[in-house]
Every structure is written in structure tokens, then in C-alpha cells.
Amino acid sequence: MESLDDVIDAMIAERVIHRHRRKWLIALAVVLVAILVVLFTGGWKEKQGRTVPTLSAVSAPVTVTAGRWEFTFTKAQIVRTPKDEYSAAKAVLKVSFEAKNIDSEEHTTNSVEGGLLRLVPGGGQDNIESNGGTCRGVLNWQIVYGLPPESCTTEFKIPADFAADQIEVGVIGERYESDNGVLGASEDPYWHNDEPIAVVQLKPTVVIDTGEDK
Structure with missing residues (x-):
């Protein structure tokens, strides 16, 4: 059987992993939103997205x-x-x-x-x-x-x-x-x-x- 210390360590590790996973998901969401903004406003339709002079x-x-x-x-x-x-x-x-x-x-x-x-x-x-x-x-x-x-x-x-x-x-x-x-x-x-x-x-x-x- 696992000791109380092992259970506590496992709970702490799971919370750390969950916290880091949430950060990665947020970062991924931000990147996806940025890509969509560039795609839908890019080219010549909006000056902010232009890549030509x-x-x-x-x-x-x-x-x-x-x-x-x-x-x-x-x-x-x-x-x-x-x-x-x-x-x-x-x-x-x-x-x-x-x-x-x-x-x-x-x-x-x-x-x-x-x-x-x-x-x-x-x-x-x-x-x-x-x-x-x-x-x-x-x-x-x-x-x-x-x-x-x-x-x-x-x-x-x-x-x-x-x-x-x-x-x-x-x-x-x-x-x-x-x-x-x-x-x-x-x-x-x-x-x-x-x-x-x-x-x-x-x-x-x-x-x-x-x-x-x-």
C-alpha cells in the first residue's frame, strides 16, 4: 500500500501537471486565434494585415x-x-x-x-x-x-x-x-x-x- 507521503506527492505532481497543461492550452488557443485573425484580415482587405507595400x-x-x-x-x-x-x-x-x-x-x-x-x-x-x-x-x-x-x-x-x-x-x-x-x-x-x-x-x-x- 502507498504511504500517506506517496499519496500527497502524487497529488502535488498531478496539480503541477494540470497547471502546466492549462498554461499550454491557453498559449495554444492564443496562437490559433492570432492565426485566424491574420488569415481573415490579411492580404489587402485590412492595412494591418498587409505584407506588400x-x-x-x-x-x-x-x-x-x-x-x-x-x-x-x-x-x-x-x-x-x-x-x-x-x-x-x-x-x-x-x-x-x-x-x-x-x-x-x-x-x-x-x-x-x-x-x-x-x-x-x-x-x-x-x-x-x-x-x-x-x-x-x-x-x-x-x-x-x-x-x-x-x-x-x-x-x-x-x-x-x-x-x-x-x-x-x-x-x-x-x-x-x-x-x-x-x-x-x-x-x-x-x-x-x-x-x-x-x-x-x-x-x-x-x-x-x-x-x-x-
Whole structure:
């Protein structure tokens, strides 16, 4: 039979183990909560969770190098179309930029895809993809490698009553790399694996589209 001292020692040891176990459980819970906070607020939705630089183009143009492209953002406009007899009021956010094809890997002609530029509403809302690059008045205009930059615009769908003193555009860049050959994929590198590069802030002006120029 166990002596009284053995029983007391066992009780003390159990309490010590229980106390340390509780501390470890609390620490684990804190770590899990922190991970969830980063996951749900990270990326571009909240500034606290961003891992990419935030650049301001409020007072001057800003240039961002992203994958095979070099973008120089110049201005943003909220273009409002008043309602008329046949249609409701609407609005579109138009961002102006210069795009240069810097694809030194493949030297291929390409267009600015809509997913490379995204409006970042913040406040937990989903990012909004653009409609792509419109250059020389043509959507998805093909830009040749090595030529001077093209003046382009891109548009984002926004509510008719959208208003903002400052908007943010997220810039996506592709990486020139191969797939994992161990999995049977080709080991030849190519442009893919999109990743966030930067967030550009612009102060939009408001323009009323009366349709007179059409």
C-alpha cells in the first residue's frame, strides 16, 4: 500500500501537471486565434494585415514593377452617368496608367489582364477585378515587348452612389518559374503563380458623363 507521503506527492505532481497543461492550452488557443485573425484580415482587405507595400499616388505618379509589366499610375476618376428616361444612374471607376511590357524572359506580346489590377474596397469586402487594359481605345490591346509605354485605362464596376476621398488599387505580378517536376509537370519555366506586389492609393476626381461626347 502507498504511504500517506506517496499519496500527497502524487497529488502535488498531478496539480503541477494540470497547471502546466492549462498554461499550454491557453498559449495554444492564443496562437490559433492570432492565426485566424491574420488569415481573415490579411492580404489587402485590412492595412494591418498587409505584407506588400502601400504606395501613394495622390501627389505624384507611382511606378510599380510587377512580373512582366511596369505600371505607372497617374490618376483615378469616378465617372457618373445620371439616370434618364430609359436607364438608371450608374458609375464606373476609371484608373489611368502607363503600361510597359518588360517580359525579358520570353519577349512576347501580351495584354494587361483584368486580374492583375484589383480595386481594394477594404472593410472586409472582396477585391474587385478590373476589366483589363484599354490602350489606344481598344480593350486588351496587345503591348509589344521593348517598345515605349502605352497610355492605358482600366475600369472597375462600382455602385451608382460610390464615393471615396481615396481609392486603393492592388497590383498583381506573375512569377517566371517552372512547376514541380517531381509531380510529373513540365520543368520549363513560364509566367504564372500570381502574387500581390503593392497597393497604390489614388485620390479620385468625379466626372459627370452627360453623353454629349458620344
